[in-house]
Amino acid sequence: MAVADIAIARIVAEIAEEMRSHENRGKVATYIPPLAQVPADKFGIAVILHDGTVHAAGDAEEPFSIQSISKVFALTLALGAVGDQLWHRVGREPSGSAFNSIVQLETEHGIPRNPFVNAGAIVLCDVLLGRLQPREAIGQMLRFVRELAGDDGIAIDETVARAELETGFRNMALANYMRAFGNIHGDVGMVLGTYFHFCALAMNCRQLAMAGRYLMGGGQVGGHRVVTEKRARRINALMMSCGHYDNSGDFAYRIGLPGKSGVGGGILAVAPGIASIAVWSPGLNPSGNSHLGQLALERLVQRTGWSVFEPRG
Numbered sequence: 001m002a003v004a005d006i007a008i009a010r011i012v013a014e015i016a017e018e019m020r021s022h023e024n025r026g027k028v029a030t031y032i033p034p035l036a037q038v039p040a041d042k043f044g045i046a047v048i049l050h051d052g053t054v055h056a057a058g059d060a061e062e063p064f065s066i067q068s069i070s071k072v073f074a075l076t077l078a079l080g081a082v083g084d085q086l087w088h089r090v091g092r093e094p095s096g097s098a099f100n101s102i103v104q105l106e107t108e109h110g111i112p113r114n115p116f117v118n119a120g121a122i123v124l125c126d127v128l129l130g131r132l133q134p135r136e137a138i139g140q141m142l143r144f145v146r147e148l149a150g151d152d153g154i155a156i157d158e159t160v161a162r163a164e165l166e167t168g169f170r171n172m173a174l175a176n177y178m179r180a181f182g183n184i185h186g187d188v189g190m191v192l193g194t195y196f197h198f199c200a201l202a203m204n205c206r207q208l209a210m211a212g213r214y215l216m217g218g219g220q221v222g223g224h225r226v227v228t229e230k231r232a233r234r235i236n237a238l239m240m241s242c243g244h245y246d247n248s249g250d251f252a253y254r255i256g257l258p259g260k261s262g263v264g265g266g267i268l269a270v271a272p273g274i275a276s277i278a279v280w281s282p283g284l285n286p287s288g289n290s291h292l293g294q295l296a297l298e299r300l301v302q303r304t305g306w307s308v309f310e311p312r313g
């Protein structure tokens with residue numbers, strides 16, 4: 001093991017140890033009933049380096065609901081399906097509002113600010129359903145993340161998907177509102193069913209960090225091209241500017257990495273050319289981002305110098 005590897009192994013272990021006993025853990029999401037059952041004392045971290053070395057600690061092997069992190073994979077699939085045409089239907093600006101906000105949609109004529117707020121991801125699902133049946137789109141997503149992670153054990157938690165279907169009134173409002181503006185073309189129920197299944201993907205930190213490797217590697221994983229280099233760069237740019245909702249500026253300020261959070265308490269973060277990182281702790285801050293997940297990433301970049309704003313060379 002190289003010296004740098006040993007140092008990173010120690011940093012990851014120390015971060016997990018600090019987070020294990022941290023008192024302020026944020027609040028677990030309760031608006032999706034099965035998520036409310038997840039104990040707040042969980043913490044996991046997995047760091048995969050460019051050479052494939054995996055460093056993991058804490059509850060890194062325990063699956064959790066990836067929720068909005070799935071929006072990164074949905075964006076990748078939607079860009080694969082329609083390319084830059086996508087940008088006629090969704091913007092690329094930070095929203096400055098909550099993930100499930102409806103207010104901007106009225107003044108902006110049903111065009112969501114970016115693909116990483118709920119309304120934006122609902123449009124991504126509608127785009128995918130332009131060519132596929134819901135079952136096919138869900139199957140495509142599952143195959144995609146399994147292939148990215150190299151792990152056929154990844155599954156969708158049907159209990160979570162059903163709970164979201166039963167309680168997702170805000171998402172129904174968003175989808176119907178966009179339908180009224182003509183920015184949802186398909187059946188609203190089918191679009192939402194697809195969206196909820198994407199959100200209900202269950203993965204552990206190691207699987208998630210594995211799945212994020214294409215964004216670390218300029219679109220490639222071990223010689224296999226997933227997206228072009230330009231597209232990987234652009235997805236990373238959107239994760240940096242929009243990946244944490246109205247908390248994205250603070251995330252860039254404190255951590256300085258492209259990242260995407262979910263209300264399950266996971267965060268996927270990418271240090272381009274260096275590492276793919278997943279952290280998980282279910283307690284959230286008021287913007288719906290993992291409180292300890294962000295703190296852990298902050299510690300990691302402080303100790304490794306991995307922020308993209310760090311001078312290189």
Ligand code: GLN
Pocket residue numbers: 066067068069099100118164171199261262263264288
């Ligand atoms: N499924 C969640 C919702 O639609 C996703 C939100 C999130 O992770 N921020 O409300």
